[in-house]
Amino acid sequence: MATRPRPEPAGDLASRLFATRKLTLGLAAPLSDADATIQPFPDASPAKWHLAHTTWFFERFVLARQPGYRAVEPRWDALFNSYYQSVGPMHARPRRGLLSRPSLDEVRDYREAIDARIARRFEAGDLDEVSLQVLLLGTHHEQQHQELLLTDIKHALWCNPLAPAYRTDLACVPAAATPLRWTTHAEAIVEVGADAWPQARAFAYDNESPRHRVLVPAHALAQRPVSNVEFRAFIDDGGYRDAALWLSDGWDRVQMEGWSRPLYWDGDGEREFTLGGWRAIDPHAPVCHVGYYEADAFARWAGARLPTEFEWEQAAAGQRVDGNLLDAGVLHPRAPDGGGAQWFGDVWEWTASAYAAFPGFRPLPGSLGEYNGKFMCGSFVLRGGSCATPRDHLRASYRNFFAPSARWQFSGLRLARDAA
Numbered sequence: 031m032a033t034r035p036r037p038e039p040a041g042d043l044a045s046r047l048f049a050t051r052k053l054t055l056g057l058a059a060p061l062s063d064a065d066a067t068i069q070p071f072p073d074a075s076p077a078k079w080h081l082a083h084t085t086w087f088f089e090r091f092v093l094a095r096q097p098g099y100r101a102v103e104p105r106w107d108a109l110f111n112s113y114y115q116s117v118g119p120m121h122a123r124p125r126r127g128l129l130s131r132p133s134l135d136e137v138r139d140y141r142e143a144i145d146a147r148i149a150r151r152f153e154a155g156d157l158d159e160v161s162l163q164v165l166l167l168g169t170h171h172e173q174q175h176q177e178l179l180l181t182d183i184k185h186a187l188w189c190n191p192l193a194p195a196y197r198t199d200l201a202c203v204p205a206a207a208t209p210l211r212w213t214t215h216a217e218a219i220v221e222v223g224a225d226a227w228p229q230a231r232a233f234a235y236d237n238e239s240p241r242h243r244v245l246v247p248a249h250a251l252a253q254r255p256v257s258n259v260e261f262r263a264f265i266d267d268g269g270y271r272d273a274a275l276w277l278s279d280g281w282d283r284v285q286m287e288g289w290s291r292p293l294y295w296d297g298d299g300e301r302e303f304t305l306g307g308w309r310a311i312d313p314h315a316p317v318c319h320v321g322y323y324e325a326d327a328f329a330r331w332a333g334a335r336l337p338t339e340f341e342w343e344q345a346a347a348g349q350r351v352d353g354n355l356l357d358a359g360v361l362h363p364r365a366p367d368g369g370g371a372q373w374f375g376d377v378w379e380w381t382a383s384a385y386a387a388f389p390g391f392r393p394l395p396g397s398l399g400e401y402n403g404k405f406m407c408g409s410f411v412l413r414g415g416s417c418a419t420p421r422d423h424l425r426a427s428y429r430n431f432f433a434p435s436a437r438w439q440f441s442g443l444r445l446a447r448d449a450a
């Protein structure tokens with residue numbers, strides 16, 4: 031028998047929602063209108079667009095459900111619709127950086143207006159169960175955009191020859207090397223994924239369900255991600271020049287885009303661009319801003335492979351969600367303090383698993399069914415969150431996904447091996 035949905039208590043939901051909204055504004059606070067308007071490449075959105083789109087999400091999918099609802103500015107509906115074909119027309123993604131209007135102040139006013147309308151609905155107590163569920167989904171959606179805001183502005187600032195720092199007060203904490211240890215895992219049938227929300231009490235995206243059993247072969251897993259100094263050895267050994275290490279599509283990218291190092295490293299491999307500006311590379315911090323192709327090539331060079339998402343989840347499932355996450359305020363991966371396994375935080379870890387539907391996958395009903403399911407083609411799953419992911423956004427079953435060429439996220443890797 032299906033379990034009846036149990037929405038979060040409205041008070042808890044309102045606290046979560048307004049805290050999330052406030053944090054987003056705080057993340058955008060160091061930016062000028064110009065900083066927040068530019069779009070460095072088609073997959074990265076302007077900070078101003080993130081601020082507006084996350085607001086549009088609440089207006090379109092919660093407030094506009096009320097009969098007779100009048101939009102704050104009907105002409106913005108298409109501007110801030112990201113990809114919801116069932117909602118209506120949308121402004122072309124690669125042209126988001128051309129939206130010099132509305133201004134950043136107008137977008138902030140838009141946020142305030144929508145927050146006030148949501149607050150009034152909470153006060154009136156007239157939000158139905160579906161609205162409450164979408165409000166919760168909207169907070170998780172906004173947290174995804176918080177991370178994107180940071181990774182997108184990092185790229186935009188890196189493109190500027192003046193290399194401005196997003197913030198100049200970020201802590202830089204190098205740490206000692208941690209020897210690479212391996213744990214072995216016997217062949218097992220394991221349960222992975224999450225029970226479908228909102229039927230289940232705990233929030234999870236539709237792409238994490240249904241929870242199901244998989245056969246995980248015997249294998250070994252590294253107990254921390256690959257470090258900068260280890261990746262440097264791959265570069266020094268000619269890793270970017272040896273076609274035999276690369277998938278064919280990856281090798282094409284190496285040639286076409288001239289890859290010879292992680293995205294934000296300088297030519298001599300001594301410094302990297304961070305949200306705090308250019309800094310010396312910490313040799314023992316996890317390597318970051320590598321795509322799937324580079325992760326896969328490194329693993330082959332190292333005589334290993336990438337873990338599957340199920341191997342990763344089996345190992346991380348019992349671990350506390352903690353680590354160098356957005357909440358830590360560091361905004362850059364760092365070496366493990368005291369030798370922790372870093373399942374969560376620092377860098378998203380590329381897995382060998384193509385992003386595809388779990389058996390029995392059902393997208394959310396209605397327009398929100400477009401949230402995840404229609405992207406299940408051509409991407410790989412990343413697990414574990416990064417230094418830009420809010421802690422209460424994560425769980426062991428969380429499936430992030432990006433195209434294998436994507437390098438601008440805080441993405442790194444952990445090694446796996448087949449059992450001997």
Ligand SMILES: [Fe+2]
Pocket residue numbers: 083112171175
């Ligand atoms: Fe979105």
